[in-house]
Amino acid sequence: MKKRILLIVLFYLILSGFFVDTLLISIEATGIDVFKIITITIGSIGGIWAIIHHFMTLPKEVIDNKSIETNNKSAEDDGKEHENEIEVFDNEIGGNTIQKQIKPITINDTKKSKKNKIMIAILYVVLVVLLFSIGYFLHSKFSSDIPLINKQEIVTNKIKNYLIKLLENQNTINEFKIRDSIMDLCSSEQVIVVVTDKSNDTLNVEGISVFLRDVAMPDHYNNGNDSVSVVLDSFGFINRLTIIKKY
Amino acid sequence: MRLTIIIFLIHSVLNVFAQSNFPDKKTIEGKIISKLETLGSQISIIGDKATLPKKARESIDAAIDNFIDSERTVEVSYITSDAKTIKRGLREYFTKLMNLNYNDVTVTWTNPSIVNVKQDSLGRYVCVATIVQYFRASNKIEVDDPEIGLTIYQNGYSDQVTKLIEVYMQERTIQNNGETLKFWEVLLGDIKVLHTKKL
Numbered sequence: 001m002k003k004r005i006l007l008i009v010l011f012y013l014i015l016s017g018f019f020v021d022t023l024l025i026s027i028e029a030t031g032i033d034v035f036k037i038i039t040i041t042i043g044s045i046g047g048i049w050a051i052i053h054h055f056m057t058l059p060k061e062v063i064d065n066k067s068i069e070t071n072n073k074s075a076e077d078d079g080k081e082h083e084n085e086i087e088v089f090d091n092e093i094g095g096n097t098i099q100k101q102i103k104p105i106t107i108n109d110t111k112k113s114k115k116n117k118i119m120i121a122i123l124y125v126v127l128v129v130l131l132f133s134i135g136y137f138l139h140s141k142f143s144s145d146i147p148l149i150n151k152q153e154i155v156t157n158k159i160k161n162y163l164i165k166l167l168e169n170q171n172t173i174n175e176f177k178i179r180d181s182i183m184d185l186c187s188s189e190q191v192i193v194v195v196t197d198k199s200n201d202t203l204n205v206e207g208i209s210v211f212l213r214d215v216a217m218p219d220h221y222n223n224g225n226d227s228v229s230v231v232l233d234s235f236g237f238i239n240r241l242t243i244i245k246k247y
Numbered sequence: 248m249r250l251t252i253i254i255f256l257i258h259s260v261l262n263v264f265a266q267s268n269f270p271d272k273k274t275i276e277g278k279i280i281s282k283l284e285t286l287g288s289q290i291s292i293i294g295d296k297a298t299l300p301k302k303a304r305e306s307i308d309a310a311i312d313n314f315i316d317s318e319r320t321v322e323v324s325y326i327t328s329d330a331k332t333i334k335r336g337l338r339e340y341f342t343k344l345m346n347l348n349y350n351d352v353t354v355t356w357t358n359p360s361i362v363n364v365k366q367d368s369l370g371r372y373v374c375v376a377t378i379v380q381y382f383r384a385s386n387k388i389e390v391d392d393p394e395i396g397l398t399i400y401q402n403g404y405s406d407q408v409t410k411l412i413e414v415y416m417q418e419r420t421i422q423n424n425g426e427t428l429k430f431w432e433v434l435l436g437d438i439k440v441l442h443t444k445k446l
Contacts, residue, residue, distance in 0.1 A: 171292070171297070171298055171299060171302050172299075173299070175302070176301070192421070192423050194428065201270075201430075202428055202429065202430035203278070203430060204430060204432070205419075205421045205423075205428050205430060210309075210312070213305055213308075213309055214285070214309050216288070217284075217285040217288055217289070217309075218281045218284040218285050218288070219278075219281040219282065219284075219285055239424075240423070240424075
């Protein structure tokens with residue numbers, strides 16, 4: 001029976017590993033967003049709850065072999081007792097033909113109970129898979145204006161959108177919020193921004209925070225028509241941003 | 248002899264542009280004008296009363312970053328005080344501009360132009376640029392008196408100043424992840440008043 005418990009634990013571990021793996025792949029492809037965070041949270045809570053609930057509700061017999069044997073005996077005894085109870089019941093009614101069928105609890109019932117628990121556990125897993133699927137569906141339905149081509153392109157599109165928003169929100173409180181959002185995409189505050197002309201000659205090099213501060217200035221990203229390219233680190237954060245001026 | 252001197256002078260001038268992949272004249276002018284436009288925009292933001300205080304303070308830092316060092320000065324003139332000029336430190340000048348006691352302030356820089364580029368003793372390329380600054384400031388106070396009715400009091404100051412700006416161009420090298428990035432950086436020096444005209 002211990003082997004069986006180990007198998008169940010292994011089953012859950014493989015399943016959770018599969019989920020995490022799938023999630024990591026999808027995060028790598030599309031980036032982290034609110035839907036994914038919700039999905040991860042619900043999925044994790046659901047998974048942990050399923051495992052805890054499964055073991056909390058297992059009958060002691062499943063966990064302890066000795067107690068199973070003892071309980072088997074007691075179940076047989078209980079059967080006898082219940083048969084006696086039927087007799088007593090019949091006597092009390094006074095020879096009435098109505099007979100109550102009280103089945104004795106046998107070893108088969110314990111097995112059925114175990115099967116039920118496993119079935120419930122599988123149902124929980126199905127539920128978790130379903131939650132993941134719903135979350136992923138919602139994610140793809142409502143937040144996939146960026147095509148799933150590759151991370152490089154997605155981050156480039158994100159930064160382009162943010163830079164245009166930053167230009168539109170100059171001298172507002174939103175300007176500072178957008179700057180923070182861009183900084184969140186960067187690996188550190190030491191990220192450099194290289195401004196080049198069409199022939200790839202460097203016009204300017206500066207830190208990301210200074211660039212974002214001066215973004216609306218003529219020698220920066222002032223018109224929003226310039227090309228943007230990014231160099232990512234191994235975690236998918238921006239290591240270097242290049243602005244290619246169109247003029 | 249005269250021909251030799253002329254050839255030597257022409258050679259020297261051409262040599263200035265040929266050295267150390269110095270960008271062509273059009274590129275230089277483009278970079279300098281872009282820098283002047285940047286400073287003009289920053290001055291406009293600093294002076295504008297609609298600018299958020301946080302943004303104005305940031306713009307002061309950004310404006311100072313355009314100069315070769317923070318010890319540079321800006322000359323200011325007042326048409327009302329016998330066209331006298333006063334030199335102010337960069338931060339002092341920008342802070343005063345931010346805190347001007349007017350309801351509405353507009354500063355506009357126009358007509359940037361560049362006068363001869365030459366190399367100085369430190370190997371930098373220097374030139375003088377000129378810009379025309381339009382400064383308009385006004386106070387508008389509306390008083391609604393039950394006896395007199397609505398009265399608008401307005402006062403202000405406006406002038407047009409032609410300014411001379413020292414410009415330096417120097418090659419800057421930045422090391423990033425083992426890569427060497429070289430570029431020509433335009434930095435500004437002292438700003439002086441050439442002449443002031445009341446508007």
